[in-house]
Amino acid sequence: MGKKQDSGTPGAIAPMGVSVIGLGKLGAPLVAVLASKGHRVTGVDLNPDAVRAMAEGRAPVDEPGLQDLLDRCKERVGATTDIAAAVADSDITLIIVPTPTGPDGRFINDHVLTAIRGIGEALKRKTGYHVVVVTSTVMPGSTGGVIAEALARHSGRIVGREVGLCYSPEFIALGSVIRDMLHPDMILIGESDPRAGGVLERLLASVVETRPQVRRMNLVNAELTKIAVNTYVTTKITYANMLGELCERLPGADADVVTGALGMDTRIGGKYLRAATGYGGPCFPRDNVAFATLARGLGARADLAEATDRMNSHQVLRLAEMLAREAAPGASVGVLGLSYKPDTEVCEASQGVMLAQALAAAGFRVVVYDPKAMPTARRVLAKTVEYASSAKDCARRVDAFAVTTAWPEFRDLESDDIGPGGAVAIDCWRVLDDERLAPYCRVIVPGRGDDHVARKPATRKRAAA
Template identity: 30%
Template sequence: MKITIVGGGYVGLVSGACFAKTGHDVTIVDVDSSKVGMINSKKPPIYEKGLEEILNETAGKNLCASTGYDSVADSDVSMICVGTPQGEDGSANLAYIKQAASSIGKELKKSLGYRVVAVKSTVPPGTTENFVRPEVLRASGKSVDDIGFAMNPEFLREGIAVFDFMNPDRIVVGSDTEKAGEIIEKLYSCINGDVIHTKTTAAEMIKYTSNAFLATKISFSNEIGNICKALGVDVYEVMKGVGMDHRISPYFLNAGAGFGGSCFPKDVSAIASIAEGMGLDPVLLKSVLKINDAQPLRIVEILENRAGSLKNKKITVLGLAFKDNTDDIRDSRSTPVIGALLSRGAHVSAYDPMASGSMKKIYPEIEYCNSPSDALRDSDGCLVMTEWPEFSELDKEFSLMKSQIVIEGRRILSVEDREGICW
């Protein structure tokens, strides 16, 4: 099948590359010409395990990138994968969705035959039906007999997104007609996964609910972790026992510095905003966000209790990405921690295998080092914020510190005499 992916960001690029790997003819549309050039040159603009290998295999063959929408008219499916950033009021900003729908509709004026427009971006329930569909039909001058609409949410974990795409827990297909749903399902014919057919609004809500529930598990674990620390109980022992209950499962029960990334914070905020807009009070969801906002600052409080005033002290931050195996710093727990350290007059040295360049755009004034040793040398304290595997191997490097105060936001270290945020 011929597919146009609108949006060459994280979701669009990974999805487009994986669709090409399974044999489809894919065009990725993005306004960023430098990103388009990189994709066409087989160079991924983001780091994702396995992505470069797929681009080497498909780019220039059945995968290309463009700044124009010309491919839409001949595509069986046009898939919207643009961002839905969080607005000031916590709601999802749909400006890029509207722009994509309008541009797709204009190109579909030229199309012959039945076409499907699918949304893969995370959007509030009702967006596909009440926002995308009327905009595409208006811009194209066509009817629902000519264009079908679908919602096909993604469930990709950064760092292993290619694996997740190829080995999905489920494939959710929300559609306004059976015909449109069958075409979207056909896209995944080479991938093993249970297909769930729903209405578009249900598919949109499945995505929000999944992220909100996982975020809730994390904040719940952190709340329990804070209590366990006060009681002198090992929260990891507690959660190991809890997670063995098949009704709960062991996943997302690791207490620590909280969740970040491009999905959980904005999606929980968006669904809470939707609820409030309908006159409901989403107490649990607001608590999930409140706990998550406060959690990383606890590590700074623990550091102050151990080291005293942080003014003019050198504090090392190991890990800047919101999780390992990515260079993504969106809503990284390191960001508020660095801000808190600087506000207390500390001098911050930082190390991350991939994310230093990204964090430098936010905090250009701190010292970025090329190794953990360089970052730790003569430091008065160390905060470990990301679970990079290489950090688990650190040992003698901590002896380079002036004062060996080591506090973890993720349970990754094997060195003795370290303290955890929740243990």
């Protein structure tokens, strides 16, 4: 792998002209990361607001570190709605447009195919070799199938010889996209031919700041690896939650102690092994479902992925029941954390939003708060809940609340923030300081048997002042 690169100098290779189609949550950070390492990058989007922002050096999406990075490299960044111009002016084009999930659980390629048409038509008028890279998550078989066919048809070129085609996903989490792009565990490249994979490897190797393993393979293996990674991680998360539910029924048991030891086994590892909430977000749930759909469609069994999905849906209900045990019917309950993880405003398949929905449907008065995701959550929850102005405001207004996202600022809650009736808090991510919250708030941790089995009666009434 290439050496560690100095910012602004893609040391191992000459700067490349790169076009990136799709300036969303993943595409916009990728533009900045590539430009920060010296490449000349043109971003393309159908949305003129995103294009204008990028052209003016403003981050089109909210992602930590993105604006800082753009500030340092904006002279190498351009943006346009004209895909043909961007392709003509680049050697390699990366496609990062949405691939929404269809009703059957499969990813829909329509936006990718629209981009391919634009790229193909531009390549008809361009001379010289070009590489097209699909970064969007697609169903295994798509890139070498419908996408390759469309590229050949629209460009009039032979794929694998006159135009290279790759599939190469980014393994990132929202909130740490830039760090994850610069420090990946692995560079995964599916390639139509070695020349195409070589061009992409040189580009990606010039960007990373570590020495990740590179895995080059055919297109379908790379597509499958992407969703298999996420399906495996969802299984691991679900395993920890299964263990947590068991521990809650076993006096003396503590899932943190057990998972802490489990993670010491190098065959298992400690990441994503915590009894907390279910998983959410724009990738894990749908990648798992797509994996199961793919397997079933091929006549293979998908019991494990299906069970993971079912168990994950169960986590919201489990949490709602925990809260319901601590609050009288119709009481006020709170949900702290609506984004699917900290450092993002994204609420897609968020456990906090789904918990709020379940509690409202069960007749509770629900008060919610999130440091970043209030506007996005409002679009989903509308008038079914009440919106607090801060975590303290939320805690003050409820009898029981759950912390569903590990925002560090929730740790600042203290006993003075609890309403006069006292409260019970379910701290899914161990962010609360129970000593600061005592005596007016009792903190319950999922997966801890003694918090659940031998539960003391809730101290609802605040001691006389």
